[in-house]
Ligand SMILES: Nc1nc2c(c(=O)[nH]1)N[C@@H](CNc1ccc(C(=O)N[C@@H](CCC(=O)N[C@@H](CCC(=O)N[C@@H](CCC(=O)O)C(=O)O)C(=O)O)C(=O)O)cc1)CN2
């Protein structure tokens with residue numbers, strides 16, 4: 019009898035060479051017909067299933083593919099496209115891309131965005147739309163990953179209906195290719211949990227009224243899959259790893275009792291987090307099997323093996339789907355041994371979660387250091403690891419060679435002197451307590467900075483990047499290929515920086531940026547310049563839609579061999595008398611968007627990155643850069659899924675940021691930036707970062723976040739984003755003014771900055787310039803309004819007088835500081 023089965027929760031879908039990205043963007047430009055796009059999708063699926071079969075997996079997974087996002091696929095499957103899109107004669111594929119990318123209304127006279135033009139590459143990342151068009155569905159982070167899903171919009175009136183055959187067609191495709199099929203679905207409770215209520219129905223009521231309507235549709239889906247002849251249906255319920263309200267826990271019993279009626283063998287899949295108080299619930303639900311994350315919930319495996327009735331299948335996600343380290347197969351076998359015993363030798367082996375979150379294959383990474391490469395496993399290699407584990411259990415001798423190779427690689431990694439840097443460790447150990455503390459409190463710093471920068475009220479700025487044009491990308495590609503030499507590349511990027519500076523000057527912005535032309539990505543770029551990091555040639559991971567990232571690999575102690583951004587910043591500042599912000603990515607975000615070493619606590623790695631970036635902050639201020647922005651968009655994303663672990667994470671995250679920033683002199687203004695997450699629950703920690711200015715995404719939530727900032731009395735300066743940069747749609751001045759006036763109602767005017775939501779790298783120049791022109795106009799209007807309010811005018815005069823008085827007394831302090839070395843040494 020066969021005892022060990024292997025499978026994976028899901029496989030990456032963009033293609034080993036990002037074929038899906040290329041096809042999608044061509045389709046959106048009108049260069050590839052829908053039928054050809056569908057053919058590309060079919061070819062990718064066929065290749066990915068073949069790879070799973072060739073690796074010896076017992077089932078291929080069907081339903082993990084999506085042209086944009088798998089949650090969006092479910093919106094169509096379940097027939098709950100929001101009515102606001104007013105769909106009529108569109109094909110399902112057209113509707114799908116409209117949900118994902120929005121729809122343009124009638125172009126407005128003053129709109130110069132060029133939307134729809136075939137050469138506007140930058141408008142093809144999604145979320146297109148003009149006034150009175152339909153904005154796309156909101157995007158948000160998939161649990162604690164850097165993958166973004168499209169948020170279903172539901173209300174108390176939502177009805178569901180089986181409305182797409184795509185999943186069934188894909189199952190037929192796989193069956194026709196001769197595969198044993200395990201179909202996968204997002205479970206009904208996770209689907210409802212991830213949705214957004216659009217009519218203020220509380221989540222709990224949405225559960226009460228929608229679950230009974232949703233379950234029959236799931237029943238139909240399961241019945242159809244069974245009829246098609248799938249071997250298993252994986253139903254993903256990762257919310258079982260969250261702190262769930264009681265009514266949601268209870269709903270699992272009802273839901274799965276009903277789903278089980280369809281008669282399809284269900285594999286309930288959990289991942290990313292331990293089950294904890296939901297463990298016995300998950301084990302007793304009426305399903306045929308349970309998949310658990312054997313990496314993040316390794317400590318629960320024995321309990322699960324005990325609680326789960328023996329007639330059910332236990333699938334153990336023993337190979338890490340969230341990281342790229344080669345599995346220690348001996349250790350894995352050690353973990354599996356007691357489970358095998360408890361389960362009478364019957365076990366399914368799997369990756370902890372879908373492989374969506376790791377790159378395809380090491381095969382193409384010929385430029386990687388061979389020793390480092392031997393320590394890694396990407397998606398393909400992880401499939402092979404599952405096969406070796408299965409063989410090692412079933413026919414130990416046959417696996418001996420593979421196990422020995424794995425053992426040798428693990429041993430060289432463990433023993434490698436390269437991963438430790440004594441100087442980095444000594445420096446961290448010797449850090450004085452005050453290293454994470456700015457010299458003076460914000461109130462004092464603010465006066466010094468005000469005197470130095472001399473900015474108007476409601477200062478205008480942008481978040482850092484300007485359009486990454488095809489010209490920039492192809493110059494970099496040519497440089498990387500060796501077709502353009504270093505001098506030529508540098509000259510091209512310096513010209514791009516000058517171009518960005520001149521346009522900002524012409525727009526009348528107050529605080530400029532250099533535009534980040536020289537960066538491929540805000541994390542990968544720093545990874546390329548820090549010791550202890552490796553970067554891949556083709557290690558792409560989907561972030562959203564057609565957009566991908568290449569997370570660098572942190573394999574050893576981190577240090578900064580040489581200044582990274584200083585020459586670019588100095589060049590930019592030399593071109594203008596206006597202040598240019600130095601632009602850095604913070605330690606928490608660099609950590610969160612990299613593959614992180616697993617041989618020491620993540621927080622220790624964050625501290626090492628913090629020290630490296632601290633040196634960069636110091637070098638920038640020594641080079642005459644008076645404002646340094648340290649981006650931390652991923653601070654919230656890294657928050658543990660379970661409440662109980664959050665405080666410890668936040669403590670260390672805040673400290674890492676402060677370690678980076680605290681080297682700044684009082685007169686150096688530190689900005690930070692955050693975007694695309696819920697921040698309301700971490701406001702005290704955001705305040706504890708003690709950045710002089712935070713620019714933060716707020717426009718999509720119509721500034722609701724600001725109420726929270728207002729209630730909390732956020733102490734430092736704040737720039738709430740006044741327009742969403744994910745769309746080439748150009749908001750007009752009035753729209754931004756409305757947001758700014760709302761901001762003024764809750765935040766003191768003297769604390770407010772004016773800026774977009776996020777960087778402009780995915781945009782084109784025409785819509786960027788048009789939108790920024792309106793933004794600058796809006797700021798000017800705010801100033802006029804403020805000045806004309808008599809009382810405020812008096813206050814601001816008094817404030818100015820105070821600033822001038824303090825400034826003169828502090829002049830000596832500034833002079834003294836400018837001459838001093840780092841605060842750390844002080
Ligand atoms: N790491 C990270 N995570 C993030 C963000 C982010 O900025 N960085 N932002 C948020 C949203 N996520 C985003 C993720 C990716 C992109 C994005 O624009 N990605 C680009 C790739 C960026 C990149 O690495 N560019 C490289 C490589 C560009 C490229 O594809 N070059 C062509 C050649 C082009 C030519 O010859 O002209 C090729 O290699 O084939 C470069 O500029 O050097 C894409 O998918 O298109 C945007 C937002 C949250 N998470």
Ligand code: MET
Pocket residue numbers: 481482483534540601649651691693776777778779
């Ligand atoms: C995802 S946050 C982006 C911040 C970065 N400075 C940029 O403008 O692109």
Ligand SMILES: [Zn+2]
Pocket residue numbers: 481651691692693775776777
């Ligand atoms: Zn951002």
